[in-house]
Amino acid sequence: VNAKFPIRAQKFPAVFAVNINWFMSWPEAALVAVSSAFLGSYKIDCTDDDRQKLYSLTGAFQATVRDITEVYFARMRKHVYVTPKSFLCLIDFYKQLYQIKYEEINVQERSVNVGLQKLKEASEFVEKLKVQLKEQEVVLKAEEKKTTALLDKVMVEKSKADKKAEVVNGQKADCQAEADSINAEKAEAQVELDKALPFLHDAESACNSITKKDIVEIKANRKPLDIIKLTFDGLQILMCKKVVDVAPEERSINKVNATFLKDSYEDYSSKEVQDMNFLQGILDFAANEKDSINDETCELLGPYLRFDEDPAKHWGPFSHPVLDPSLAGKASGAAAGLCKFVGAMVQYHGAAKIVKPK
Known part of the structure; x- marks a missing residue:
């Protein structure tokens, strides 16, 4: 025995205290039985x-590995142990x-099933679309015929509309020319109207110049002068109110006596003056x-207003107009205003009638 053997035995006691397991390897039938026991309830x-x-x-896997370990030992002289624990693992x-x-397979199966279901649904939908497409083709052809007919009709109507548009354009030109003519006449009429308006303003101013005091004065005058009476006659005629029948009568104006027309003051004008709305009626x-x-x-107002400085052309009985505001003003302020009103309204009519025919 080598002298170092005791020393090594003391240093490595495990080498000299090993228990060897002499169990034999499990047969393949036993391995199959164990496998069926552990996997039977799985x-x-x-x-x-x-x-x-x-x-x-x-079981065959375990037996095959065990056999390979023996081959490995024979070739490499190294033990590889395959235990029952290895089989359980x-x-x-x-x-x-x-x-x-x-x-993993379940997930793949579900994915494939979903895909197949989608493909089936898509196939069914495509078949439905094919049926609908055939139906729509029939409708489309019918609508196409209608559209073609409508288009032809539209073209015919468009041709008519174009012709009518030419006529309308011609009428438009005529209307524009007429409108231009009307505007020109309107401008001329406005010029004439502007000439007439001052007379209207004069009449309104003359009427506004009459005060209530002047009216009260006339009402209180039991024997008004002839020029006052004739002034009211002129107002009656202007407003188309009643007057007495035409008859000659001696009149005195500005201390000049002459034969003129009989007045209507006592019969009609004196009653008009008594009306509280006398002045307002004139303004209206x-x-x-x-x-x-x-x-x-x-x-009819000509004899009251007409006057010509040429004696050969003047046929009135007085050397002045009968309704002379300056002479009427000497008798009454109201008479002066009414004289101006009557004269201005007659002048307004003369200027305005130039505008009316246009």
Whole structure:
């Protein structure tokens, strides 16, 4: 014995105190039985025949590995031990791997099923669309015929409209020319109207110059002068009110006696003056009824207003107009205003009638 052997035995006691397990290797049938015991209650998605094949396959794996270890020992002179624990680990690993792969396959299966369902639905939808398309083709052809007919009709109507547009454009040009002519006439009429308006303003001013005091004075005058009476006659004629029948009568104006017309003061004018709205009635006439004055009215007022400085052309009985505001003013302020009013309204009519025919 080597002298170093005791020393090494003291240093490495485990080498000299080893228990050797003399159990024999499990036969393959025992391995299959163990596999069926551990996998029998495990849920596997397969038939019974496939399950039996699985039990046999696991046992065969363990036996094959054991045989390979013997070959390895014969070649490499090294022991590799395959124990029952290794077989149980193989079974547990199979369970874990099976669960993982089973879930992966389920996910893939669901994805494939969803895809197949979508493809089926798409196919059915396409078939429906084909049917609808055929139906729509029939409708489309009918609508196309209608559209073509309508288009032809529109073209015909457009041709008519174009012709009518030419006529309308011609009428438009005529209307524009007529409008231009009317505007020109309107401008001319406005010029004439502007000439007539001052007379209307004079009439309104003359009427506004009459005060209530002047009217009261006339009402109180029991024997008004002839010029006052004739002034009211002129107002009666202007406003188309009643007067007495025409008859000659001696009149005295500005201390000059002459034969003139009989007045209507006592019969009609004196009653008009008593009306409280006398002045307002005259203003309303100037505002609203001025255009009712006609040539006949002005002709009837001719003897009261006409005057010509040439004695050969003047046929009146006095050397002045009968309704002279300056002479009437000496008798009454109201008479002066009324004289101006009557004369201005007659002048307004003369200027305004130039405008009316246009």
